[in-house]
Amino acid sequence: xxxxxxxxxxxxxxxxxxxxxxxxxxxxxxxxxxxxxxxxxxxxxxxxxxxxxxxxxxxxxxxxxxxxxxxxxxxxxxxxxxxxxxxxxxxxxxxxxxxxxxxxxxxxxxxxxxxxxxxxxxxxxxxxxxxxxxxxxxx
Amino acid sequence: xxxxxxxxxxxxxxxxxxxxxxxxxxxxxxxxxxxxxxxxxxxxxxxxxxxxxxxxxxxxxxxxxxxxxxxxxxxxxxxxxxxxxxxxxxxxxxxxxxxxxxxxxxxxxxxxxxxxxxxxxxxxxxxxxxxxxxxxxxxxxxxxxxxxxxxxxxxxxxxxxxxxxxxxxxxxxxxxxxxxxxxxxxxxxxxxxxxxxxxxxxxxxxxxxxxxxxxxxxxxxxxxxxxxxxxxxxxxxxxxxxxxxxxxxxxxxxxxxxxxxxxxxxxxxxxxxxxxxxxxxxxxxxxxxxxxxxxxxxxxxxxxxxxxxxxxxxxxxxxxxxxxxxxxxxxxxxxxxxxxxxxxxxxxxxxxxxxxxxxxxxxxxxxxxxxxxxxxxxxxxxxxxxxxxxxxxxxxxxxx
Amino acid sequence: xxxxxxxxxxxxxxxxxxxxxxxxxxxxxxxxxxxxxxxxxxxxxxxxxxxxxxxxxxxxxxxxxxxxxxxxxxxxxxxxxxxxxxxxxxxxxxxxxxxxxxxxxxxxxxxxxxxxxxxxxxxxxxxxxxxxxxxxxxxxxxxxxxxxxxxxxxxxx
Numbered sequence: 001x002x003x004x005x006x007x008x009x010x011x012x013x014x015x016x017x018x019x020x021x022x023x024x025x026x027x028x029x030x031x032x033x034x035x036x037x038x039x040x041x042x043x044x045x046x047x048x049x050x051x052x053x054x055x056x057x058x059x060x061x062x063x064x065x066x067x068x069x070x071x072x073x074x075x076x077x078x079x080x081x082x083x084x085x086x087x088x089x090x091x092x093x094x095x096x097x098x099x100x101x102x103x104x105x106x107x108x109x110x111x112x113x114x115x116x117x118x119x120x121x122x123x124x125x126x127x128x129x130x131x132x133x134x135x136x137x138x139x
Numbered sequence: 140x141x142x143x144x145x146x147x148x149x150x151x152x153x154x155x156x157x158x159x160x161x162x163x164x165x166x167x168x169x170x171x172x173x174x175x176x177x178x179x180x181x182x183x184x185x186x187x188x189x190x191x192x193x194x195x196x197x198x199x200x201x202x203x204x205x206x207x208x209x210x211x212x213x214x215x216x217x218x219x220x221x222x223x224x225x226x227x228x229x230x231x232x233x234x235x236x237x238x239x240x241x242x243x244x245x246x247x248x249x250x251x252x253x254x255x256x257x258x259x260x261x262x263x264x265x266x267x268x269x270x271x272x273x274x275x276x277x278x279x280x281x282x283x284x285x286x287x288x289x290x291x292x293x294x295x296x297x298x299x300x301x302x303x304x305x306x307x308x309x310x311x312x313x314x315x316x317x318x319x320x321x322x323x324x325x326x327x328x329x330x331x332x333x334x335x336x337x338x339x340x341x342x343x344x345x346x347x348x349x350x351x352x353x354x355x356x357x358x359x360x361x362x363x364x365x366x367x368x369x370x371x372x373x374x375x376x377x378x379x380x381x382x383x384x385x386x387x388x389x390x391x392x393x394x395x396x397x398x399x400x401x402x403x404x405x406x407x408x409x410x411x412x413x414x415x416x417x418x419x420x421x422x423x424x425x426x427x428x429x430x431x432x433x434x435x436x437x438x439x440x441x442x443x444x445x446x447x448x449x450x451x452x453x454x455x456x457x458x459x460x461x462x463x464x465x466x467x468x469x470x471x472x473x474x475x476x477x478x479x480x481x482x483x484x485x486x487x488x489x490x491x492x493x494x495x496x497x498x499x500x501x502x503x504x505x506x507x508x509x510x511x512x513x514x515x516x517x518x519x520x521x522x523x524x525x526x527x528x529x530x531x532x533x534x535x536x537x538x539x
Numbered sequence: 540x541x542x543x544x545x546x547x548x549x550x551x552x553x554x555x556x557x558x559x560x561x562x563x564x565x566x567x568x569x570x571x572x573x574x575x576x577x578x579x580x581x582x583x584x585x586x587x588x589x590x591x592x593x594x595x596x597x598x599x600x601x602x603x604x605x606x607x608x609x610x611x612x613x614x615x616x617x618x619x620x621x622x623x624x625x626x627x628x629x630x631x632x633x634x635x636x637x638x639x640x641x642x643x644x645x646x647x648x649x650x651x652x653x654x655x656x657x658x659x660x661x662x663x664x665x666x667x668x669x670x671x672x673x674x675x676x677x678x679x680x681x682x683x684x685x686x687x688x689x690x691x692x693x694x695x696x
Binding site for chain 2: 022023024025026027028029030033036037038063065096097098100101102103104121122124
């Protein structure tokens with residue numbers, strides 16, 4: 001009974017943390033644009049939080065650069081269980097145009113496990129909303 | 140008694156991960172140090188392995204807000220190298236997209252400035268209007284960001300009469316709304332008082348530290364590549380360079396507002412003067428050994444690309460210098476002798492391609508070595524509280 | 540003042556220091572000096588030709604030599620000063636005392652090419668990560684990079 005209540009509250013109101021690991025900022029603006037009145041992700045109960053310790057879902061953009069790799073692992077460890085990761089944009093999926101550069105490892109899944117991939121360069125805010133809804137549907 | 144505060148790479152306030160270390164004494168910042176490198180993607184080395192056309196797509200993705208600026212700067216330089224001149228209509232369309240990009244970037248920044256000063260409704264309003272510009276850009280090019288409308292020798296897509304009418308309609312709506320917001324902003328004494336006197340950068344400092352863009356123009360220096368080094372269509376257009384004399388964050392807001400209004404004027408002029416003709420000229424595959432320096436006025440400042448060719452179909456050297464890098468020494472100067480509570484505002488004022496999120500600041504007490512974590516949202520809330528209860532500065536006037 | 544007049548004035552002021560001056564395009568002047576004459580030439584340009592604004596500093600790897608270009612912009616024209624130093628002993632004097640905004644660009648040159656800028660006020664690396672192995676200079680032409688094997692999560696690699 002308590003489990004059902006907890007699960008219901010998780011689905012109804014996931015809190016997200018926005019993590020940028022060396023991206024060009026286009027996907028990041030689309031994530032923030034999803035909060036604005038036109039797309040309005042807050043009607044799903046989604047809130048943009050600052051600190052990893054309060055978040056349920058990590059929305060990650062950007063290819064992983066060498067400098068930020070350890071920080072990503074540290075942040076992932078700070079998010080309490082159960083946690084989910086959404087990789088937004090082509091850079092987070094596989095590195096986009098930066099594949100092969102000396103400072104880049106590739107997509108986010110080289111460093112932390114990912115649940116949902118959102119393609120696009122940049123991914124439209126509608127696609128990001130769709131990803132959040134699909135993730136909630138699977139819970 | 141000096142503390143050192145690191146503001147680490149995962150900071151929600153700014154999109155780009157950079158790391159700052161501030162040495163503070165009480166509430167006043169004495170010194171600041173910036174650690175770059177989280178965003179270093181090895182672009183200049185990648186560019187040497189790709190052909191001229193492939194590099195257009197690579198340079199577009201340097202930055203998401205001013206993607207057209209980098210692509211256009213690169214394409215201008217390569218056209219100089221190959222000594223080809225694109226047709227007039229192609230140039231007009233290219234610079235129409237530039238001005239639309241400037242509009243969207245300044246609206247974005249106004250929202251960010253409002254959010255950092257505690258004025259959240261302003262943020263929501265300007266971003267809602269920004270969606271109008273994004274729709275227009277999607278109409279012309281097919282994508283909201285990374286338009287890919289440039290190609291060597293011209294542009295890839297044409298504008299027809301229906302699109303032209305829609306753009307003009309959109310600009311009329313935007314202009315009406317923008318003027319309404321500026322009227323609100325000017326008559327809101329707490330907003331003006333929050334921004335006045337913060338982040339001072341004198342004219343001498345701005346000149347010696349080579350500041351660019353609205354940072355330099357807010358300190359009274361008339362430096363705009365569109366007027367100094369007019370490229371393509373700008374010597375046929377009639378517009379003014381906006382400057383301000385107050386050398387602080389309020390001056391930077393005023394400069395950007397002036398530029399926004401000038402951009403509306405420029406877009407209308409470009410559309411009315413659009414000539415008929417071809418949009419593209421064929422470009423050769425290989426370039427003779429030559430070198431070119433290409434400068435362009437991006438929304439944040441001056442963008443400069445240095446391109447060198449060696450006779451093959453790949454560049455020998457591509458050097459890119461984005462405007463925010465040029466403003467970093469000036470930022471360090473501005474942060475000195477400022478308050479901790481003003482950090483988000485000063486950082487937002489240089490417009491570092493970053494958006495709103497919060498930063499976690501960890502205060503290290505040097506003597507005892509213990510660490511306390513303070514969230515920047517708390518700092519921002521404290522700053523807003525403090526300024527709400529302080530008497531408004533009677534002499535802070537909207538200089539417009 | 541047109542480009543031609545500007546070039547005449549520069550040649551007259553710098554005398555023997557200006558080794559080669561080219562004008563490939565309107566408002567673009569490329570001026571070559573020896574590495575020892577760099578700081579005096581930059582000082583003359585700053586004082587008499589209003590070149591107080593340094594746009595950026597580029598480095599080019601030419602095999603045996605490094606070529607460094609200083610891009611200045613004045614209201615009359617863009618003056619680019621180039622100098623060449625040997626790769627075996629890449630030392631060049633810093634222009635930061637004359638132009639304070641040049642520090643970041645010189646730090647980047649040190650990082651990416653391995654040049655040594657003498658008397659630079661702040662010699663720390665700028666863009667490369669903290670755990671970068673020393674003596675690896677990415678922008679040199681002979682530096683090759685071996686991509687690490689990519690892990691495909693949950694699949695066959």
